[in-house]
Amino acid sequence: MATDHTGYTGSGFVGGYTDTNKGNATTSFAVSSSSASMASVALRYANGTGVNMTLSLYVNGTKQQQISLSSPGDWNTWGTETESVSLNGGNNTIAYKFDSTDSGNVNLDNLTVTPTTPPGTGPTYDLETAFVSGGPSVAATTGGFTGTGYVTGFTGVGARAIETVNAPAAGAYTATLRFANGTGATKTLSVYLNGLKTGQLSLPAGSGWLTVDQNVSLRAGLNLIGYQYDSGDSGNVSLDNVTVAGSAALANRGATVPYTEYEAESGSTNASVIGPDRTYLTLASESSGRRAVQLSSTGQYVQFTLTKPTNSIVLRYAIPDNAAGTGITAPLALYANGNKIQDLSLSSTYSWVYGAYPYNNDPAGGSGHHFYDEIRAQIGSWPAGTVLKLQKDASSTASYYAIDLIDTEQVAAALAMPANYLSITSYGAVANDSGDDTSAINSAISAAQSQGKGVWIPAGTFITTSRFNVSGVSIRGAGPWYSTLRGTNGKGGFYGTGGNVQLADFTFAGDVRYRDDQNFDSALDGTFGAGSLVFNVWIEHVKVGMWIDSGTSGFYAAGVRIRDTFADGVNIHANVSNIRVDQSVTRNTGDDALAMFSEGSAVTNSAYTYDTATLPLLANTVGIYGGDGNRVEDCLLSDTVNASAGIAISTRFGPVPFSGTTSVQRNTLTRTGGYEPNWAAQLGALWIYADTADITAPVLVKDLSIVDSRYQGILLSFQKTISNLSLDHVAVNGAGTYGIELNAAGSATVSYVTVTGAASGGLNNLTGYTLIRGAGNSGF
Numbered sequence: 192m193a194t195d196h197t198g199y200t201g202s203g204f205v206g207g208y209t210d211t212n213k214g215n216a217t218t219s220f221a222v223s224s225s226s227a228s229m230a231s232v233a234l235r236y237a238n239g240t241g242v243n244m245t246l247s248l249y250v251n252g253t254k255q256q257q258i259s260l261s262s263p264g265d266w267n268t269w270g271t272e273t274e275s276v277s278l279n280g281g282n283n284t285i286a287y288k289f290d291s292t293d294s295g296n297v298n299l300d301n302l303t304v305t306p307t308t309p310p311g312t313g314p315t316y317d318l319e320t321a322f323v324s325g326g327p328s329v330a331a332t333t334g335g336f337t338g339t340g341y342v343t344g345f346t347g348v349g350a351r352a353i354e355t356v357n358a359p360a361a362g363a364y365t366a367t368l369r370f371a372n373g374t375g376a377t378k379t380l381s382v383y384l385n386g387l388k389t390g391q392l393s394l395p396a397g398s399g400w401l402t403v404d405q406n407v408s409l410r411a412g413l414n415l416i417g418y419q420y421d422s423g424d425s426g427n428v429s430l431d432n433v434t435v436a437g438s439a440a441l442a443n444r445g446a447t448v449p450y451t452e453y454e455a456e457s458g459s460t461n462a463s464v465i466g467p468d469r470t471y472l473t474l475a476s477e478s479s480g481r482r483a484v485q486l487s488s489t490g491q492y493v494q495f496t497l498t499k500p501t502n503s504i505v506l507r508y509a510i511p512d513n514a515a516g517t518g519i520t521a522p523l524a525l526y527a528n529g530n531k532i533q534d535l536s537l538s539s540t541y542s543w544v545y546g547a548y549p550y551n552n553d554p555a556g557g558s559g560h561h562f563y564d565e566i567r568a569q570i571g572s573w574p575a576g577t578v579l580k581l582q583k584d585a586s587s588t589a590s591y592y593a594i595d596l597i598d599t600e601q602v603a604a605a606l607a608m609p610a611n612y613l614s615i616t617s618y619g620a621v622a623n624d625s626g627d628d629t630s631a632i633n634s635a636i637s638a639a640q641s642q643g644k645g646v647w648i649p650a651g652t653f654i655t656t657s658r659f660n661v662s663g664v665s666i667r668g669a670g671p672w673y674s675t676l677r678g679t680n681g682k683g684g685f686y687g688t689g690g691n692v693q694l695a696d697f698t699f700a701g702d703v704r705y706r707d708d709q710n711f712d713s714a715l716d717g718t719f720g721a722g723s724l725v726f727n728v729w730i731e732h733v734k735v736g737m738w739i740d741s742g743t744s745g746f747y748a749a750g751v752r753i754r755d756t757f758a759d760g761v762n763i764h765a766n767v768s769n770i771r772v773d774q775s776v777t778r779n780t781g782d783d784a785l786a787m788f789s790e791g792s793a794v795t796n797s798a799y800t801y802d803t804a805t806l807p808l809l810a811n812t813v814g815i816y817g818g819d820g821n822r823v824e825d826c827l828l829s830d831t832v833n834a835s836a837g838i839a840i841s842t843r844f845g846p847v848p849f850s851g852t853t854s855v856q857r858n859t860l861t862r863t864g865g866y867e868p869n870w871a872a873q874l875g876a877l878w879i880y881a882d883t884a885d886i887t888a889p890v891l892v893k894d895l896s897i898v899d900s901r902y903q904g905i906l907l908s909f910q911k912t913i914s915n916l917s918l919d920h921v922a923v924n925g926a927g928t929y930g931i932e933l934n935a936a937g938s939a940t941v942s943y944v945t946v947t948g949a950a951s952g953g954l955n956n957l958t959g960y961t962l963i964r965g966a967g968n969s970g971f
Contacts, residue, residue: 933956
């Protein structure tokens with residue numbers, strides 16, 4: 192207890208956070224909560240050093256984050272720093288520690304704890320929207336359910352349902368599962384969190400819908416709660432929903448992401464804003480929102496005021512290439528509140544391609560494009576209100592720096608190795624050196640398969656020279672900010688050869704610099720059978736992010752970030768079924784961001800849901816080429832560049848014709864559509880294209896928002912039959928040509944379709960196509 196400064200509350204304050212006590216000084220507070228809930232904790236402190244200092248925040252013994260304590264003045268002036276935490280029901284401990292990585296040298300006065308979520312409340316996640324595989328299906332025959340149905344069919348080993356949940360902070364939560372069990376006997380299912388089994392849930396028998404509570408330990412951000420019929424379970428129940436007290440709602444459309452995005456043109460700058468411009472081969476045309484800030488002279492900057500705390504930055508940028516096309520490296524200064532933190536080392540090695548499709552790395556071919564790349568860095572903790580500045584200093588050697596956007600994120604501490612996992616370092620892999628770790632990782636995979644264990648990638652970067660064949664194995668890391676597998680010479684990644692493959696919590700970073708479909712690997716390729724899961728994986732600098740191929744069934748991917756590829760982001764390809772890519776983000780792909788290609792046989796009952804896809808440099812944000820009963824729902828899709836639509840429903844490239852109902856619901860297309868130079872053709876934001884076959888199976892387009900399309904809002908082509916099309920609640924707001932252009936035979940039913948702001952008019956019906964008009968239409 193100290194009293195040698197003024198302004199404190201109570202009888203004194205806590206001192207002693209001095210360098211001599213580094214690694215030891217701790218202040219703990221006992222906090223009681225009536226049940227699991229979220230709370231804000233406001234620490235009152237003094238920092239008279241004149242610079243930001245740090246401590247580490249712990250809740251119930253687990254480190255949550257490093258906090259930054261700015262200097263509010265002298266030692267008699269007190270400030271507050273507020274974080275959001277998750278509290279258990281009952282007694283909790285909140286501690287502020289001077290860890291070995293902290294700078295300390297502050298005084299602490301008091302802690303104010305304010306509940307931000309009423310105890311016992313939180314979003315309800317209806318499980319009929321969950322990913323199901325291995326037998327379960329959605330039903331609506333038993334009354335009393337919530338939403339539009341419930342999940343039933345847990346009748347055999349491998350049956351599973353996985354729901355996405357959003358936690359505002361890491362900690363313990365209470366999940367309440369609503370279920371039905373009319374068998375007369377207690378039944379069981381296994382519970383999984385983020386792919387790891389955490390226990391068995393007992394579901395007693397009774398009439399109607401019942402509830403059972405469970406304690407779950409969630410990460411901050413996106414989590415997966417899974418219910419699975421494992422060996423030893425009895426199943427035979429129906430699941431309605433799960434309510435997670437204190438959790439947060441997921442985004443209505445697009446992926447729920449852990450970062451906050453700041454567009455450069457919305458920041459403060461003394462440099463030039465380029466764009467808006469959609470002219471192919473210009474920097475602006477490849478920029479998010481078609482605008483960016485270009486720093487061309489020493490002292491020019493762009494800066495952003497943080498709306499949320501961060502300890503990391505992702506910068507999307509472009510710098511010039513060299514004459515050989517092999518790239519340059521140039522630093523760019525990063526400042527916080529006027530003080531330089533560090534230089535970010537930027538490179539054009541993984542950007543700039545030239546010549547005609549499929550493009551190469553030779554500037555002699557001209558037509559340079561694919562200008563942008565990204566860099567990520569952990570930068571220390573900075574609270575909301577901090578001004579981050581990117582500045583071209585005298586040491587910044589590139590002739591210009593185009594700054595498109597930054598993403599800031601509070602990166603959590605590295606994850607620990609789970610039980611029953613084998614570390615690749617135990618088999619000879621060495622982090623952060625130049626040696627080839629491929630053999631060691633293969634040995635770890637073989638050992639894990641034979642022992643029924645998982646493979647652990649610890650923090651660090653590990654070099655790989657060929658891809659890994661995987662079947663029946665779980666491979667996890669300490670988090671994508673910590674554990675990295677780096678491919679070389681266009682090689683590396685994972686090739687699926689069977690089911691029950693799990694890949695989670697790491698980065699795969701390739702070294703691909705141009706497109707070579709014959710010789711370069713995808714990050715994920717092959718057949719991933721039933722029970723396979725990809726979660727929280729970051730993929731960059733590869734040919735294709737995920738190529739999910741023939742024979743795959745029951746594959747789920749969620750929380751994936753795919754950046755800077757040279758072909759597709761994801762392609763669900765040929766003779767696959769029940770595939771879902773959910774809550775994932777693709778940016779700067781070299782071809783379709785998200786594709787389903789029914790080449791030779793159908794893609795069946797597969798879906799892109801709650802995904803964000805932006806800036807594909809060639810082709811579409813989503814391309815559905817034939818197939819049976821597939822879906823694109825609740826996605827945010829934007830900024831196509833060349834030869835592109837926002838969503839293409841197409842028989843181009845000779846796929847198996849459409850069958851079943853293709854569902855396109857609750858999506859937003861912003862600044863999509865583009866020019867196809869090979870045909871001298873303008874392509875719409877929504878493009879339904881009957882090319883090698885008619886499109887006569889049902890296509891439902893509902894609750895679609897089309898904003899600022901480059902050409903047509905909706906285009907039907909080309910002079911073949913398109914029928915059984917339903918357009919329901921579609922809003923076209925701004926189109927460079929027509930709101931709707933029809934160049935096909937057949938008919939469509941249109942209801943509540945509105946067109947506003949179309950430059951050439953609402954409708955251009957070139958072929959006498961029949962529109963069966965229901966209620967609510969206007970503008971065409």
